[in-house]
Amino acid sequence: MTGDMRTDILSVQRFRHPGSVQECRLRLEEWAASRHIELAWNQEVTTWRIVGDFAPQMMAEAIKQTWQRHDALTATYHFGVFGESPGQLLRPDAPPEIRLSDVSSESDSAAAARALVQRHCLERRPLTAAPQMSAQVVRTSETEHLVSIRHPSMMMDHWGFDVFVRDLAVFYTNLTVGAGPRLDDCGRYTDYTDAEYEALRDGSWSDSVDFWLDNYRGESPIPGLPLTGWRGNSGGDRLAGGRTAGAFSPETVQELREAWRHGAARGITPYCFMLAVVLVLLHRLTGERDLGVLVPAANRDQWEYHDTVGLFATILAPRFRDLPDLSFDALCELVRDTLNDALAHQRVSYHDMQRRLTPEHYGRPLPTTTCYFDYWIQDESLPAFGTAQAEPFRVKLPPNEQEGLAFNLYDDRASAVSYSLSYSRRLFDEAGAQALTHDLEELAAAAARSPESAVASLTTLPSLRIPR
Structure with a gap:
């Protein structure tokens, strides 16, 4: 990417609402980074235990399709590049990082899966890095998987999270069943x-x-x-x-x-x-x-x-x-x-x-x-992914x-x-x-x-x- 092109993208796709919750959080993050403080509240993690016939590859594709549908999910966040305001930069070229693991052959597959998910939940990446969204999908047995999805808390509010889960379930079901509910068009964030x-x-x-x-x-x-x-x-x-x-x-x-x-x-x-x-x-x-x-x-x-x-x-x-x-x-x-x-x-x-x-x-x-x-x-x-049912799964945060x-x-x-x-x-x-x-x-x-x-x-x- 040339310098001129990067400048143009930054100027068009900057976050443009001073005084918002997001901008205030970005400023607090900027303050904390200047003092080498890592803020735990800036990360949101959702974990499910999924029971039934489940396809990890289809879940990975459903996450990508949901990410493509909503521009806010492609965001990274930058400090000191827009003068007085921190900035949001969309990165549709950097899809979510999704790791697929299989521990079903291990003697204690449940413990091994929990350790992988726990490690994923505690990972931190700079807000300037792309992608910001990541997922860990772990197969523990033929009929049981763990799914962990991590993103910055400022990426979506609780209403938006409900929309994200609904769309994820629709995309997964359509991929695995071949037909299902359609999603209406929605506005861009x-x-x-x-x-x-x-x-x-x-x-x-x-x-x-x-x-x-x-x-x-x-x-x-x-x-x-x-x-x-x-x-x-x-x-x-x-x-x-x-x-x-x-x-x-x-x-x-x-x-x-x-x-x-x-x-x-x-x-x-x-x-x-x-x-x-x-x-x-x-x-x-x-x-x-x-x-x-x-x-x-x-x-x-x-x-x-x-x-x-x-x-x-x-x-x-x-x-x-x-x-x-x-x-x-x-x-x-x-x-x-x-x-x-x-x-x-x-x-x-x-x-x-x-x-x-x-x-x-x-x-x-x-x-x-x-x-x-x-x-x-x-x-x-709780969401259903095709014929499989999700259950809450608690991790230590x-x-x-x-x-x-x-x-x-x-x-x-x-x-x-x-x-x-x-x-x-x-x-x-x-x-x-x-x-x-x-x-x-x-x-x-x-x-x-x-x-x-x-x-x-x-x-x-x-x-x-x-x-x-």
């Missing part, structure tokens, strides 16, 4: 980012920028929490993270479902209810009257991109004010109304407002503790970096509500994190039983473990 860049420049977002300025009332867009934590290592690595997970008791789930049934008539969704519980918990921990939380938004309001793989999602930072003056019911209504307003302006992300208002912190470790919240309707369905707290709730709409809490080890040790999730369940159950209770009274429950 680069077209979306170009349109976003033009909207950013031509003033289309001015109303949303004004909305967020009003929402912050002159404060920093970073929703900082004056949180010192409990039994954490305050002198340790500020990016070191831990994770704990569990499930609410059946009794708590039953109480929550009853409360959610009553709240539905007022538009109080389980998401709103549980975010309100998290706000009560944060109020107890900090004593603050006004709190901000980071929440995700899908940002897919254009139908032509519903079947496109890419990182469309944005992060929003709404503010919730005067918490101790409210009953829990009133807090749920405040959360409902605040989120509805925020989602109407989701195209302008928290990262974009940070870029505008506090550029010294943009794409750098944050100067204060933040809290992230999300609520998932758990979809237990290093914990992601954390600058604060990240609560994720998972609802199966039946008998279970589970959770995961990712936390900064500067704030909490493992016992402290488990005490925090205990308090979350205690507050959720109390609010479900007595939604008319004042927020201030809920924070004084004697069963709570972490002191105020």
Whole structure:
């Protein structure tokens, strides 16, 4: 490739949306690389155990066809080549690296396969290298295989991942069966980012920028929490993270479902209810009257991109004010109304407002503790590849970096509500994190039983473990 041709490709296919989640992550990656820090959160790994009649060569071809369908999957990422912004460079000339292995003749084929997959999951490659996507397919027996697919987390959001898995299953089934469902045309991710860049420049977002300025009332867009934590290592690595997970008791789930049934008539969704519980918990921990939380938004309001793989999602930072003056019911209504307003302006992300208002912190470790919240309707369905069925396969991965707290709730709409809490080890040790999730369940159950209770009274429950 000549120098002129390379320059032309870079100028056309650069990432063109300053203030996006992707650009902020690239800037943080650039910062970390300059300090020889390797960020674990930038890698996403999916692993399946596939049982039944399965063809590894056809899976390799299906991965390539899915990769060809979605331009975002061909991306590499570059720093310092576009002036002020990191860049995205598409590399359709560099197909995914796919390794096929057969350990079925080994005495302990299951252990050998796990070791291969584990090694693949822990591999790291520079974001500037092509290809970024890779896969390991291991045959353990005639009817069992392990499949591991690795890619940068910024390559696709959760919606995009679901699209990727669906398309992969369709391509594989069509290759092996010879006929199957057809995939509709979908928009190109680069077209979306170009349109976003033009909207950013031509003033289309001015109303949303004004909305967020009003929402912050002159404060920093970073929703900082004056949180010192409990039994954490305050002198340790500020990016070191831990994770704990569990499930609410059946009794708590039953109480929550009853409360959610009553709240539905007022538009109080389980998401709103549980975010309100998290706000009560944060109020107890900090004593603050006004709190901000980071929440995700899908940002897919254009139908032509519903079947496109890419990182469309944005992060929003709404503010919730005067918490101790409210009953829990009133807090749920405040959360409902605040989120509805925020989602109407989701195209302008928290990262974009940070870029505008506090550029010294943009794409750098944050100067204060933040809290992230999300609520998932758990979809237990797993892909079928032809007549073979995929099952989840767990591997050991290093914990992601954390600058604060990240609560994720998972609802199966039946008998279970589970959770995961990712936390900064500067704030909490493992016992402290488990005490925090205990308090979350205690507050959720109390609010479900007595939604008319004042927020201030809920924070004084004697069963709570972490002191105020």
